[in-house]
Amino acid sequence: MASKTLKGDLPELMENILNNLNDDIHSLHSCTLVSRHWCKMSIPILWQEPFLVERKPLFISNYFSSLGEYEKFFLKRCGINEEFSKTIFNYARFLKVLNLWKFKCKVDDWIELFNPSHNDDDISSYHITNLLIKLLIESGAILHKFRLCFSESLEFKPEIFYSLEQNVQFFSQIQHLSLVLEDLNIESATTWLRTLAKNVTKIKTLKFHEEDYNGHIHHVNDMLPLIHSFIYIIKSQEQLRKFCLFEVRYITKFHGIISALESQKKLITRI
Incomplete structure (x- = not known):
């Protein structure tokens, strides 16, 4: 054998x-x-889960090996003047686990390799982060586990959400979803949740974590669109088994959350 x-x-x-x-x-x-x-x-x-803390960022260059001339020119404008070798595999297609915060940090580390003058707030970080996430979405990758961090320091262009609408397979098989609210950009967070709500029905584990590192307090009414999208995600799941809340401030103020969980009581085995 x-x-x-x-x-x-x-x-x-x-x-x-x-x-x-x-x-x-x-x-x-x-x-x-x-x-x-x-x-x-x-x-x-x-390559299922490449954006790990312990992994050196140089692997990101493999994703950029198939860029067109416009994207290469775009990278050069961001201070990245490397020529990327062609690869045998389409590495982006193998992605199954994505933590958006680790993803952003690893992209910043990669930029610093080729452009040491870069800092985390530089506009190049914003553009290259968006370029890479768009490449991953359009690669044919199918996520199984997704940790979505809503933060002011992690912004996405409208074209990213358009790309998600055109490549629904990227989200269609997510089984484990974690949503983390930090120094919250409510508009961006709501757009992400609405996109997820349209395309995700196979979640088994759903986690929601509220943080507020900057001490900013949002008005409850400002949170309504986000909460309604979150409620829809709960109700639309066909295989939900586990639901977790961590350090919540706003979400428990809405009885709709309890009602949504009650609608799933035949499936949920752990809260």
Whole structure:
């Protein structure tokens, strides 16, 4: 059986073995060197969750290998003058886990590699973050786990939401969704939630976390559009099993949340 596995004659068994190495990046890297078949099976797993804290940001260059001339010119205007080598794989397509805050931090780290004069508030961070998220959305990737952080320091262009509308597969299979409210941009947060509400029905775990690092207090009425979208997300789920609230300030003020959870009481096993 061992020889058959090495040759790739038992692909399902091989896939299970490699999936068990999902948290061991170094072992997965080693697997890519065993054979062409092992490489072909290991790479998608290795790139399921690339935006990890411990991972060096240079991998982001692989995403930019297929950019058109306009996008390359755009990067140069942002101080990125690198020529990116063509890659064998479409790495963006393998993405399954995305934490938007880690994503933003890793993009800033990548920019600093090529443009040391960059700082986190630089306009180049805004443009390159949007360029990469659009590339991921349009790559054919299908997310399984998504952590969405609503923050003033994480802004998205209107074209991102248009791209999401045109590439509904990106959100269609999300099973674990975390929503984090920080120094909140209510308009952006509401747009994200409305987009999710239209396309996500397979969530099993839904988490909601309110934070307020800047001490800013929002008027309850300002939160209404966001809360209504959140209620719709709860009600529209077909497989919801777990619902979590952390440090909430606003959301519990709305009885509609309780009503939405009651509508899911036959499915939810843990709150």
